[in-house]
Amino acid sequence: xxxxxRATPPMEVLDPLLHQPLRTQLAAFLAGAGEAxxxxxxxxxxxxxxxxxxxxxxxxxxxxxxxxxSEGPGRAQTRYTLTPTGLDALQRYIQALQKLLPLGxxxxxxxxxxxxxx
Amino acid sequence: xxxxxxxxxxxxIVLLPAVMLAGFILYGQSIGLADVLMPVPEDRRLALxxxxxxxxxxxxxxxxxxxxxxxxLYRRAAPGVAVLTTLPVLYTTLPDVLQDGRHPASxxxxxxxxxxxxxxxxGATWLASxxxxxxxxxxxx
Numbered sequence: 001x002x003x004x005x006r007a008t009p010p011m012e013v014l015d016p017l018l019h020q021p022l023r024t025q026l027a028a029f030l031a032g033a034g035e036a037x038x039x040x041x042x043x044x045x046x047x048x049x050x051x052x053x054x055x056x057x058x059x060x061x062x063x064x065x066x067x068x069x070s071e072g073p074g075r076a077q078t079r080y081t082l083t084p085t086g087l088d089a090l091q092r093y094i095q096a097l098q099k100l101l102p103l104g105x106x107x108x109x110x111x112x113x114x115x116x117x118x
Numbered sequence: 119x120x121x122x123x124x125x126x127x128x129x130x131i132v133l134l135p136a137v138m139l140a141g142f143i144l145y146g147q148s149i150g151l152a153d154v155l156m157p158v159p160e161d162r163r164l165a166l167x168x169x170x171x172x173x174x175x176x177x178x179x180x181x182x183x184x185x186x187x188x189x190x191l192y193r194r195a196a197p198g199v200a201v202l203t204t205l206p207v208l209y210t211t212l213p214d215v216l217q218d219g220r221h222p223a224s225x226x227x228x229x230x231x232x233x234x235x236x237x238x239x240x241g242a243t244w245l246a247s248x249x250x251x252x253x254x255x256x257x258x259x
Contacts, residue, residue, distance in 0.1 A: 016217040016220060016221070017220070017221050017224060019217075020214060049146075049150040050146030050147060050149045050150050051146070053149050053150055053153050054149055054211075057158075057169055057227070057228075058221075058224045058227075058228065060158060060165055061165075061166065061169055061221070061223045061224040061227050062221040062224045063162065063223075066160070066162070067158060067160060068160050069160060
């Protein structure tokens, strides 16, 4: 008699736009900070202008990040914010990672699981 | 002082990695400058066309700055060197662009940006090298 094989659900596909170290950092930073200027992002992420510009453009094109110009006494500053679409995508990305490496549900075992579970 | 032909060829080959690195840096700087010259507006409907235009502007700036130095240094081989100069940019950005299948707008904008960078740089360098080699031929005969 053939052994019954339990159907495993397909693996969650990670969002390719967020599955890039700098863009993950960008989205996570904006999710925590609420909004940030270009120089704040550059300072906190430690990247070059061109690199940050390029990745921000990708996130803006996908409607993950929006911008607004703040008028002040000095030069107008651009502030970047994570849009609801971006926040939702980041949450789904984190959930997908959690599904790939189940923590705290009894299935994770071994040194890695213990270490990550704290 | 005029260098012998072999020494000139050797110098061109030795300079090739530096030229490729310069092209890579130049493209990064052009992207930054394009954003300063043509900032992305707050309105999302306008943001996409501006992002497309920014890519085209960055490619135009890179080509305008690089075409004559490349043509002057490499003469008839300059278009080939221009192709080589685009390789570091393509190598670092193309895999990322091709991965963005779930985000057609992002993929389209960056594919267009890369295509315009390659086409404009190689095309402008070809025209500049034709211009320079033609002028040299005229002055010789």
